[in-house]
Amino acid sequence: MDATVKNAVKSAAAAISQSKRGGPRTEEGKKTSSLNAVRYGFSASHLLLPGEDPDAYEAFVSEWFTSLSPSTMPEAASVAHLADTSWKLERLSRVENSRMRARLEEELETTNEFKTFDNTRMALAMMTAFVESVEAIPTPPKDADRTKALLSGVEKTVTVLREVPGLPMAVVEPLAFALKTAQENEETERIPQAIYENLGNMARVVKGALTMKLAEEEAVLGPLRERLAAEVLLLEDGDLKKLERHRRTLETTMERQLGIFHQLRAEMANTKTENTPEAQALRVKLRLVK
Helix, strand or coil: CCHHHHHHHHHHHHHHHHHHCCCCCCHHHHHHHHCCCCCCCCCCCCCCCCCCCHHHHHHHHHHHHHHHCCCCHHHHHHHHHHHHHHHHHHHHHHHHHHHHHHHHHHHHCCCHHHHHHHHHHHHHHHHHHHHHHHHHCCCCCCCHHHHHHHHHHHHHHHHHHCCCCCCCHHHHHHHHHHHHHHHHCCCCCCCCHHHHHHHHHHHHHHHHHHHHHHHHHHHHHHHHHHHHHHHCCHHHCHHHHHHHHHHHHHHHHHHHHHHHHHHHHHHHCCCCCCCHHHHHHHHHHHHCCC
C-alpha cells in the first residue's frame, strides 16, 4: 500500500477516534471549538448542520455504500469520506441557489415594474381586509367609536387607491362616493343598512379590479426575472464568489477521494476478504457527528 493510501486510512481512523483525543475539556468549550469552522458548513467537521435531517443524511450515505459496496475497512472509510464530501456539495448547491434567487429579487425590487406590483399588492391587501370585515359582520357598527374607526380605515384605503399607478379612477370614485355618503350619516346612531351594504359592494368592485391588475403585473415580472438573470452579473456578489471557491475545493477533494477509493480497491483486490459487518459499523460511526 503506498503512502497516499496509508494516509487516507489513517485519516479515517482519526475521524472515528477524534472524540477520544485531546481538545477542550468542558462541554461549552467543545461546542465552541467544534463550530469554529462552521459558516455554511463546507469546511466544518460537523456532517450535519442545524435544520438538516439525520434520516435524509443516513439514506444519502447508505446509497453510496450500496453503490460502491465496500467490503473492507479502508474501502468503507473511503466511501464514508466520499459520501460526506458529496453531501457538502449538495448543501453548497442549495445555498448557491438560495443566494442567487435572493440576489435576483434584490435587483427585481429596484425596477418600476416591481414597485407598481408592490403598490397594487398592498392596496389589494387593504381592500381584501375591509371586504372580509363587511362579510364577517353584515350589519353596520352599533356605536359611534366603531363606526368612526370603520370609516377612517376606508378613507385611508381610498387615499392609497388614488395613488396606485394604472388603477382607473372610474373604479375608485364609486367607493369614494359610497364613503362620503356613509360619512354624512355618521352622526346618526348608526350607518343605515343600505348605505353600509353599498359601501361593501363598491369595495368588492375595487377588490376585483385590483385582483385583475395584480395578475397582469405579476405576469410581467416573470419575463423581467428572466431578463435580469441573463443581464445581472450575479457572480459579482461577494457571497457567490466565496461559494464558488468552496465548490472548487470540494470538487477537487471529491476527485482525490475517488482516486484513493479506486486505488484501494485495486491494491486490495487480491487479498480482500468479506468484512461487511465491520464496514457497516464504520458507516454507523461516521454517519453522524454530535
